Amino acid sequence: MNQKSSSQGALAGVRILDMATVLAAPMGATLCADHGAEVVKLELPDGSDALRGLQPVKDGNALWWKIANRGKRGITLDVRQPEGRALLLKMLPHFDVLVENFRTGTMDRWGLDIETLNRANPRLIVLRLTGFGQTGPYKSRPGFARIFEAMSGFTNLTGEEGGSPLHSNFPVGDAVAGLFCAFSIASEIARLRGNPEAAGVEVDLAATEALFRLLDPLPVEHEQLGQVRNPAGNCASYTAPSNMYRSADGIYFSLVASSNAIFARLCAVVGRPEWSSDARFATNPARVANLRELDDALGTWFHGHEYALIADRLEAAGIPFSKVYTIADIEEDAHYQARNAIIRLPDPDYGSLPAPCIVPRIVGREMPTPRTGPAVGEHNAQVYAEFGIDAQELARLRAEGVV
Incomplete structure (x- = not known):
């Protein structure tokens, strides 16, 4: 039962193109990478992803980025330019999943509507993670974790009784949406693997709904008992002590x-x-x-x-x-240590960096430790060579701001 015999994750062979920004959707792709998927991270050539500027930052290096995008190869491409769009469509037949999180309608304006994506790859899973979904009156609103948390009803459950609701000092809404993102990808991959003739699908994942989905009792207790659950400090109002x-x-x-x-x-x-x-x-x-x-x-x-x-x-x-x-307590705890819950990710700048382990553990399977997230365009030469773009052509594309 305890023999470690395999390093192939359940998602080995799955290829994901992650063109999302910041945290929620990229986290979903990272979770898939933890379990064997090959993930290519696509950024704009200027490296303007906001996650590269969020703390913690050291020596100009975005540490959160390195951990959150672990296990991915990184390329740059401006899909807003005609040549960048054409290059994306050329690559799509070689991917199983495209992950994006732009405001609803943005991809359409770039000429990358779902019909165009489907023509490029009829079996492509297009996962769109937005704050509020692809339909409804709020579909074009910008969204961040604290907005999802507030609107879902989650934030209204925190804080002292009679006081202000409280946010956590971590974007819980992004993390929950990222989990649903990974779950959605794994579910659709299972469907496609079970039927070679099955078509791809467009996944409409709203982060607000993802967080609301966790709050099972709120609607039923409101309808059946007329109750609205409110902050109660650290005291649970449904069980005691x-x-x-x-x-x-x-x-x-x-x-x-x-x-x-x-x-x-x-x-x-x-x-x-x-x-x-x-x-x-x-x-x-x-x-x-x-x-x-x-x-x-x-x-x-x-x-x-x-x-x-x-x-x-x-x-x-x-x-x-x-x-x-605190994190210091976690590092010192004998149980965390016994389970190697903090792993060291190989990193070109610092040798290695600490990060949470791969979850869940599969008995009999030892997964390789992923390296930290890529620098801007770090794997351009390697990845684009796989699509027949040589060094001279890549230099031209770089000079024109396409990559």
Whole structure:
């Protein structure tokens, strides 16, 4: 079961042309690269992708770009120019997937409408990831992660009760859309592999809908119970106890004891075994109804003890909890270390850079470590040579600003 016998990912043989910018759609292509797909990253010749300017940046090198676009070869091409458009269409028969995230209608204006793309490659999967989709009154609006998060209802679930909703200090909306992007590609590749005669398809992926899809109970609880779920701080409003607590020595930790059995064990840990049979707390609905009273009592007990003692007792009782980790905690954690959850990506500027491991792990398969994302046009000569463009022709195209 544990023998590592293969380095071929499930998407080996799949060729993806990633002409998307910033994070969401490129992340989807990167996840596919992690599992064996060959991904070519297409940028404008000026290297103006906004991700190259987002922090962290060191020595003029875009570190986030290097990690987010790992495992890809990089080329430049201005598809807005007639010669650039023609070159793209020449390449498309050699790709299975085209990923783009321009505002709805942009590709059409460049002469790259879906009919033109389909003529170039009838089996091409064209994945369009936009903020709001290819239809509807908002289809042409620009979108960023925080806009998706706010509009999906996700942001309204964060923050303190009665206070301002809060965004995370990370573009969660982009990451979720990227996951749906990879899922969409893998799903359509499975369909095409199962039928050699099947035609390609246009995938209309709206980032706002991707995030909303995760929020299953919101519509049904509104319709059937007339409830609108709002921010509740770190306290869950659907199960209890489930909150963030602080120890006497200032350590914040998250704890969930929502099942009756786990709650009974927690009661024993804090020296209140009678709570497990108290009508106020004996069931989850009762605990939710009396949430403030229960949480105040738990918070008082935790605040009176140092974290090391709390952690020992919770661990011994089998109660789910965790200190709120920083990246430094992750790096030092024995479990993360045992699973090699942080890998080193080979990099031409720094030798190697740390990044999260490939997820998921497939038993019996050892995937090769990808290198960091490419420099602007790093693989122009290599990739374009595969399409019959020699060094002299490439130099001409570069001089004319096509590549």
